[in-house]
Amino acid sequence: MLRARSLLVASPVAQLKRVMSTSSTTTTTAAASTTAVTTTTTSEPLSTHLHRVKVLNLPTHENSAIKKFLQSHGVDRFKKAPKWRYAFVNFESEEAAQELMKKLEGVDFKKKTLTTEYSLVNKEAYRERFQSKQKERIEQVENDTRTHAERLADQVTPLHRIPYEEQLTKKHKTGIAHLNRFKRRMTQLQDLNDASKAQIAWAFEKNGLPFEILDPIASPEINGYRTKCEFTIGRSPEGEPTVGFLLGLYRHGITSVLSPDDCLHVPDVSKQIASTMQEYVRHSEYPVYDRVEKIGVWRSMMVKAQKTGDVLILVQLKASDLSEEQLAKEKKKLTEYWTEFGNKDKINVKTLLLQVWDGDSNGITEKGRTETLIGDGYVYEEILGCRFRLSSSAFFQVNTPATELLYTKCAEWCNIDKNKKTTLLDLCCGTGTIGITMARTVDRVIGIEMIADAIVDAKANAEMNNIANVQYHASKVEEKIDVVTNEKNEEVVAVLDPPRNGVHSTVIRAVRESPQIRKVIFISCDAYQAMQNFISLCRPTSNRFKGMPFRPTRAVSIDLFPHTEHCELLIEFVRIEEDEVKQP
């Protein structure tokens, strides 16, 4: 049964208090955290302490694989945030804890060997710690004099109060701080003997960074630059059905939604689409989804508004309470609604998708059932004179003019020698943007990407741009790189554009073990998280890290995300020649 539309929404403070009251002595979960899979024991406390096992060396994210793995070892409940490399499992008895440790110690999972640690946790202290954190949050919200709109702006665009020039300087300094930390960590590597120190002599040089740091590159557009936005459909603090952003963290129990109208990074067209969808749900006979009660229909939407004028809209709903007829009727209504909107407002709604998702996790998901209601499922974008087709799930940089500056700098640093045969290795190539924009300046491009659908897009994109000197491999980089680099005896330049937290060390080891690769251009959107990759690329030769190391030769920050803390850092790494190393 669907709830009546007049469902009242608790204030943010009440939402936080509800989280507090739902936490029992032995349960630490927020109302229904999306990030931390949290819960411990649910029975009445048998003793004053919990017996805790910390499982170490887990991968970041991959929560569903971890859940499956732990379930296969008898663990149904555990606590792990996506960024953690560990998880906690609590038990009422030491024996049960020890039993799990025996099962997991030394077991390989996702190419890492797990270890475990045991500790005794006082239940009372545990509960108090959780409650005092929550109290702190309540006080913060109660003492907060900002309007809702100001709070949302501070949340989604935390630098918006600072002039843009200062934002850029701040990001530049952050980039330099990361590079200094990288240099310092190189000197702190274990077991460095004189020979290995000689290989990384650059890291021991005094007086700052021994390579070039260019001035930061500003985003050509400062406001309304985001081509992709994901909106939540929920209720405003006043209880009105609203399409916009969550006003706080869901894992803290916040479920109020505010319109994106005052968000500087959202383009006007996406604001207009959010407000048009809001009108739709306000007049719908079905309620918006309640993330706590897990009931209702309208859940989220994604808008891709490209610089070409193409728009892709994806609407996500929960259909488990709708009959087949009701769902079919809704599809027809949505199709008519957005067709009329496009015609009336001269907006090219090139693709409309409906995603049915009945699961508990929030946000647009690959696990949902997605159907195309208008168009062919794609929108198009142009970068440096090349045209790209994008599906709803494909990764694509969200700031097109700044991406052009990023790729231009990347091409310049690849420094292709026209007199030599050169292969450009586009590692983690996604839909092929980097390789395709550079294909005419090299002998051939090889793209490797583990998402098969992205490779389908990459092939179509190459064809659309009449680029014939490309080959694509739907594979993990580490599983294919040796095959492709050994194919021809020619110089190879690699561009590595990995996800936020970098790549598995096997990828870096494979790059090191390919002697043809003389240069790596690393594009990092989070240098803090990718630090281990930089270190692995540059650390002295060892049994584990074979091949001569690389060293950084220049770096530059390119701002793709004005008003936020994020920034791309482009680093050029060059292979050290054996005869360059001064023997100790």
Ligand SMILES: C[S@@+](CC[C@H](N)C(=O)[O-])C[C@H]1O[C@@H](n2cnc3c(N)ncnc32)[C@H](O)[C@@H]1O
């Ligand atoms: C930041 S995106 C970059 C995509 C592309 N270079 C672009 O700019 O459109 C990172 C990509 O790395 C891919 N990826 C992550 N780890 C990988 C691996 N080990 N092997 C191959 N691809 C990987 C992801 O699937 C994702 O498409």
